Amino acid sequence: MSLLDNDPPSNVAEFTVSEISISLKRTVEDAFGHVRVRGEVSGYRGPHSSGHAYFALKDDKARIDAVIWRGSFSNLAFKPQEGLEIIATGRLTTYPGSSKYQIVIEDIKPAGAGALMALLDERRRKLEAEGLFAPERKKRLPFLPRVIGVVTSPTGAVIRDIRHRITDRFPVHVLVWPVKVQGEGSGDAVARAITGFNAFEPDGPIPRPDVLIVARGGGSLEDLWGFNDEAVVRAAADSDIPLISAVGHETDWTLIDHVADRRAPTPTGAAEIAVPVRAELLADVAAFHARQGNAISRRLDHDRRQVVQTARALPSPDMLLALPRRRLDDAASGLGSQFLLVVSESRQTFGGVAARLSLSTLEGAIREKRGSLRHAALEAEQAMAGRLSRQRQLFQRITANLQPIGLKARSEAARLKLDTVSERFDRARTRLTEDRRERLRQTWRVASGLGPKRVLERGYTIIRGEGDVPITDPALLPPGTAFAVEFAGNNRIGALASGEAAPGSTRPAAPRKRKKATPPEAERAQGSLFDG
Amino acid sequence: MADEQIDDIPADDSDIKRMSFEQAMASLERIVTDLERGDVPLDRSIRIYERGEKLKNHCDRLLSAAEDKVEKIKLNRAGKPVGVEPLDPE
Numbered sequence: 001m002s003l004l005d006n007d008p009p010s011n012v013a014e015f016t017v018s019e020i021s022i023s024l025k026r027t028v029e030d031a032f033g034h035v036r037v038r039g040e041v042s043g044y045r046g047p048h049s050s051g052h053a054y055f056a057l058k059d060d061k062a063r064i065d066a067v068i069w070r071g072s073f074s075n076l077a078f079k080p081q082e083g084l085e086i087i088a089t090g091r092l093t094t095y096p097g098s099s100k101y102q103i104v105i106e107d108i109k110p111a112g113a114g115a116l117m118a119l120l121d122e123r124r125r126k127l128e129a130e131g132l133f134a135p136e137r138k139k140r141l142p143f144l145p146r147v148i149g150v151v152t153s154p155t156g157a158v159i160r161d162i163r164h165r166i167t168d169r170f171p172v173h174v175l176v177w178p179v180k181v182q183g184e185g186s187g188d189a190v191a192r193a194i195t196g197f198n199a200f201e202p203d204g205p206i207p208r209p210d211v212l213i214v215a216r217g218g219g220s221l222e223d224l225w226g227f228n229d230e231a232v233v234r235a236a237a238d239s240d241i242p243l244i245s246a247v248g249h250e251t252d253w254t255l256i257d258h259v260a261d262r263r264a265p266t267p268t269g270a271a272e273i274a275v276p277v278r279a280e281l282l283a284d285v286a287a288f289h290a291r292q293g294n295a296i297s298r299r300l301d302h303d304r305r306q307v308v309q310t311a312r313a314l315p316s317p318d319m320l321l322a323l324p325r326r327r328l329d330d331a332a333s334g335l336g337s338q339f340l341l342v343v344s345e346s347r348q349t350f351g352g353v354a355a356r357l358s359l360s361t362l363e364g365a366i367r368e369k370r371g372s373l374r375h376a377a378l379e380a381e382q383a384m385a386g387r388l389s390r391q392r393q394l395f396q397r398i399t400a401n402l403q404p405i406g407l408k409a410r411s412e413a414a415r416l417k418l419d420t421v422s423e424r425f426d427r428a429r430t431r432l433t434e435d436r437r438e439r440l441r442q443t444w445r446v447a448s449g450l451g452p453k454r455v456l457e458r459g460y461t462i463i464r465g466e467g468d469v470p471i472t473d474p475a476l477l478p479p480g481t482a483f484a485v486e487f488a489g490n491n492r493i494g495a496l497a498s499g500e501a502a503p504g505s506t507r508p509a510a511p512r513k514r515k516k517a518t519p520p521e522a523e524r525a526q527g528s529l530f531d532g
Numbered sequence: 533m534a535d536e537q538i539d540d541i542p543a544d545d546s547d548i549k550r551m552s553f554e555q556a557m558a559s560l561e562r563i564v565t566d567l568e569r570g571d572v573p574l575d576r577s578i579r580i581y582e583r584g585e586k587l588k589n590h591c592d593r594l595l596s597a598a599e600d601k602v603e604k605i606k607l608n609r610a611g612k613p614v615g616v617e618p619l620d621p622e
Binding site (some may be wrong): 171172174192200244284288 | 552553554557561563564567568570573574577578581584585588591592594595599600601602603604605607611612613615616619620
């Protein structure tokens with residue numbers, strides 16, 4: 001208090017902060033109550049959840065915060081776009097709470113493509129044409145980096161986020177290369193840091209990082225402008241150490257994002273890409289270790305049980321013989337089928353041979369035989385003709401020697417001789433015939449005198465007994481026996497033997513003496529008796 | 533199949549020291565898979581089991597050996613690094 005009292009008196013009016021802020025606000029609003037401002041939309045990310053939109057207007061030297069209240073925003077015919085050059089209509093006001101001023105925009109109109117964006121686009125195309133952004137240039141990040149180099153501001157949220165996230169996941173050695181991440185000269189600083197890390201010797205006093213993170217928090221295109229610096233892009237492209245870029249928010253693309261080996265959406269994201277989670281890896285290792293232990297235990301248990309079971313299952317001699325016996329049986333029973341197999345194979349072989357014995361083969365053979373036959377026939381014919389002609393020649397030679405005259409004479413002589421002989425033959429034959437005929441007549445005369453019929457004609461009869469048998473013994477005709485008496489000319493009469501016939505009187509005369517006439521009826525009856 | 537994988541194992545496991553974490557993990561996983569499949573002969577099973585133990589220890593070593601510190605590069609006026617200092621804790 002006493003210090004304040006001792007201040008020298010002054011006649012300059014004394015304002016409170018509020019008073020001067022409000023005075024300033026009034027002055028600004030009076031002077032710039034209605035203005036048109038040409039500039040590029042910067043840091044625009046759409047309307048806030050409140051419905052108001054906050055961004056900035058800028059040109060290459062200055063920028064001014066801008067706001068479009070919800071009511072105006074919904075009436076806009078044309079919504080603002082990042083990087084778009086616009087002409088905004090509105091009024092200026094200040095914000096006493098933080099010593100800031102801004103333009104409250106009521107309407108916007110596009111004013112052509114943003115100059116910065118056009119510049120950026122042109123640079124991007126040039127570097128891309130050099131192949132600096134090619135996917136094949138991208139290096140693989142180390143899985144377990146031991147040293148991580150971070151290029152960023154040593155103060156602020158970015159390095160804090162990275163540190164915390166790395167510590168959470170996998171505490172490693174973090175080396176921070178402090179740089180200015182915004183404004184004039186920031187690009188050069190970032191490029192020098194990247195090159196500087198690469199210059200470290202692997203065994204030097206300061207360890208060489210295994211991976212680099214180039215990071216900066218979110219900001220407008222202009223805030224991030226240093227990371228579009230060509231020097232930065234070339235340093236990143238030349239880096240032997242794999243590089244992760246984490247500049248701005250995910251929607252902000254700077255040129256270092258294109259050239260980096262990996263792009264992280266945020267600084268925290270970069271830390272997550274850079275290191276794995278140690279606890280998870282330890283768990284993985286432990287899991288493998290446990291599985292390995294279980295596997296070997298199971299294996300040993302299994303083998304032990306196998307031994308026990310195998311010992312228990314040691315086979316008896318019978319069982320040992322069972323398999324060979326069965327094989328023998330199988331083989332024996334297979335013999336039949338094997339035989340059938342052989343037969344069928346032979347049949348197939350035969351079939352093959354038979355198939356070759358085709359009709360055409362036979363015909364060929366026949367043709368051949370027929371040919372040789374024809375040839376032989378021809379030869380035979382020729383031979384025959386030869387012989388024939390030789391015979392004919394011989395015959396002609398012989399016939400030529402035959403004299404017809406001699407032949408005729410000899411024939412005449414023979415005929416004369418023949419006539420004589422035949423005459424004598426005829427005479428002799430006639431004489432012989434006569435002689436024979438005479439002898440026959442004489443013989444026949446004697447013979448006919450001796451025939452029974454001629455005897456009957458001379459008065460004799462024939463006694464015929466049963467069956468017409470001539471009876472020559474009277475003993476054969478006992479009394480009462482019927483008999484027949486045959487006369488000449490085959491005349492017969494029946495008779496009965498009477499009296500007692502003397503045993504010796506067999507003379508044929510006796511029946512004749514005692515014969516008496518019998519009626520024809522009786523004769524017939526007797527005849528029938530004999531017939532029967 | 534399994535034999536081929538086992539046959540490429542050096543006799544003395546000296547290669548493990550030079551392995552990266554990923555290589556060691558891959559080798560360990562292969563060994564575990566082989567052991568779990570159970571078709572490796574017993575003597576080889578024991579052999580690869582021992583190797584698996586060494587791989588596991590190597591992995592643990594790699595995971596624990598990392599240095600937990602945050603340092604800031606000290607730059608001279610020309611912007612050249614001259615050393616390191618602890619990053620001020622915020």
